[in-house]
Structure formats: C-alpha cells, structure tokens
Amino acid sequence: xxxxxxxxxRRSGRRAxxxxxxxxxxxxxxxxxxxxxxxxxxxxxxxxxxxTPVREALHQLxxxxxxxxxxxxxxxxxxxxxxxxxxLFEVMAEMEALCARYAARRMTPVERETLKRLHxxxxxxxxxxxxxxxxxxxxxxxxxxxxxxxxxxxEESTLALRNQLSPYRRFQLNRPGRLRxxxxxxxxxxxAILDGDPDHAANLMRDHVSILGEVFTDLxxxxxxxxxxxxxx
Numbered sequence: 001x002x003x004x005x006x007x008x009x010r011r012s013g014r015r016a017x018x019x020x021x022x023x024x025x026x027x028x029x030x031x032x033x034x035x036x037x038x039x040x041x042x043x044x045x046x047x048x049x050x051x052t053p054v055r056e057a058l059h060q061l062x063x064x065x066x067x068x069x070x071x072x073x074x075x076x077x078x079x080x081x082x083x084x085x086x087x088l089f090e091v092m093a094e095m096e097a098l099c100a101r102y103a104a105r106r107m108t109p110v111e112r113e114t115l116k117r118l119h120x121x122x123x124x125x126x127x128x129x130x131x132x133x134x135x136x137x138x139x140x141x142x143x144x145x146x147x148x149x150x151x152x153x154x155e156e157s158t159l160a161l162r163n164q165l166s167p168y169r170r171f172q173l174n175r176p177g178r179l180r181x182x183x184x185x186x187x188x189x190x191x192a193i194l195d196g197d198p199d200h201a202a203n204l205m206r207d208h209v210s211i212l213g214e215v216f217t218d219l220x221x222x223x224x225x226x227x228x229x230x231x232x233x
Contacts, residue, residue, distance in 0.1 A: 015049050016056035022047075023057060027066050027077055028166040030132070034079040035226025038067060065164040078164065081229045082220055088165055089216070093209040095158045096142065100189060100205035103148035104198040111148045112194055118144055119190050126183035131173045134182075138173075139166075141186060145193070145205075167227065172211065172219050182208070 026032040038058060044051045058075040061067040067075045080088065107115070118141040125134040142162065146155040162169070173179060185208040192201035211219055220228060 014053075016053035016060070019043070019047060019049070019053055020057040020060045023061060024064075024066060024163065027061075028163050030135070030167055030170045032077055033224070033226055034077050034167055034228075035224075036077045037073065038075040038077065040074060064160050079227055079229050080168075085168065085220070085228065086211075086216060088161065089168075089209070089211050092158075092161050092165055093206045095154070095161060096145070096209045097202040097206035099146050099149040099154060099158055100193065101149075101198040101202035102151060102154070103145045104193045104196055104201040106150045107148035107193060111144065115141070115144045115148065115190060115193065119186055122183050122186055126179050128179075131170070131179065134179050135170045135173060138182065138186075145189075148193075168219070168223070171223060171227070172215075174222075175215075175218065 023032070023038065032038075040051050040054045040058070043054045047054075058067060058069065062069050062075065066078055068078050069075055103111075118137070121137040122134065122141055125137050128134070143159065146158050149155060173182065185204065189201060189204045189208060192204055
C-alpha cells in the first residue's frame with residue numbers, strides 16, 4: 001500500500017479520487033482486510049483533508065462492492081457470507097473464461113509478447129515462499145488477458161469483480177503447493193492463447209479460477225473470522 005507521502009504527492013488532483021485509489025489499492029493488495037472499519041474522522045485527520053472527500057471516496061468504494069456502508073457503523077470493508085462467496089467465484093470463473101476465449105482470438109502480437117513477459121515474472125516467484133510477491137505478479141497476468149479480450153465492458157466488469165474477491169484469491173494462495181500449481185495452470189492458459197485455441201483457453205481459465213467442493217470448504221474453514229459474515233444480510 002502506498003505511503004502517506006505518496007498520497008500527498010497526488011493531492012494536486014481531486015482529493016476524493018486520490019483517496020479512493022489509495023484505499024482501493026489497500027483493499028485489493030490485502031493491506032486492508034475484510035471486516036476492517038474505515039473511520040471518516042480518522043481518515044480525514046490522517047490525510048489532512050476534510051470529511052467531504054473521505055465520504056465521497058467511501059461511497060465510490062461502496063459502489064464497486066469493496067466496502068459496505070452500515071447504519072451506525074460507517075464503512076466496513078466487505079466481508080462476504082459463504083453463499084455469496086461461492087456465487088461470486090462461480091461468476092468470476094465464467095467472466096475470466098470469456099476473457100480468455102476472446103483473448104485467444106483477438107490478442108495482438110504485442111499483447112501476446114507482453115503476456116509472455118508477465119508469465120515469466122510469475123515463474124520467478126512461483127517457487128518462493130512469498131505469497132504476496134507471487135500475488136503481485138499474478139494480478140497483471142490476469143489483467144493482460146482482460147485487456148486482450150478487446151471488450152471494454154467485459155474488461156471493466158471482470159476487473160471490478162476481481163477487486164472484490166481479491167483478498168480471498170490472495171488468501172487461497174496460502175494452500176500448500178498452490179503457487180506452483182497456479183503457475184502451471186497459467187502456463188497452460190498461456191499456451192492455449194498463443195495457439196489461438198479459444199475453447200481450450202476458456203476451459204483452462206474456468207478451472208483455474210473455480211473454487212469448488214473440498215477446495216472451497218478448505219478455503220472457508222481457514223479464512224480469518226473477519227473475512228466471512230455468518231449471515232447473508
């Protein structure tokens with residue numbers, strides 16, 4: 001997550017937008033976890049702004065599902081109920097599969113070379129113990145495929161849902177052997193895209209993103225309590 005000094009350097013722009021980007025980065029990167037309350041007064045004091053841009057930033061985060069605005073509790077980073085989590089992963093798998101399908105058909109030669117470079121960056125982190133380091137290079141690989149679909153509506157929608165699920169996707173990488181398996185799955189997806197095989201690329205990506213059966217149960221059972229709500233409301 002960016003430092004306060006880095007935030008200050010961006011204050012020449014619209015304060016609410018800068019704060020929104022700062023908080024979004026913290027949530028997506030895992031620096032701010034589900035269940036954490038974002039206090040308007042504390043944020044305003046921390047960043048030297050009034051509460052108005054803070055409130056605007058929190059409403060923007062709520063609009064994309066990263067926080068929930070709760071009466072008497074303010075803004076709380078979204079924690080999902082188990083049925084919601086399962087359903088969102090189902091939708092995420094289908095959206096990313098569609099991105100991979102279109103990318104296999106539409107990626108330009110330059111975009112394919114970029115994807116190969118991003119894949120190599122993942123290779124350098126896949127054998128290490130640092131989940132955060134792998135996650136940081138894993139994300140651009142997926143985003144390159146979203147862009148390669150050449151459908152701006154699909155790209156933006158997929159990215160928004162990925163951001164909402166980002167803490168959970170990061171956490172599931174902690175499973176033993178998952179980094180190496182994730183990289184191997186990336187390798188197969190990459191080859192299908194480079195071969196121009198949309199059906200295979202879509203199927204591989206769907207399997208890569210899906211969390212089903214015992215794997216889903218294991219994920220839920222090992223999540224910190226703050227990540228998952230007990231109810232659906």
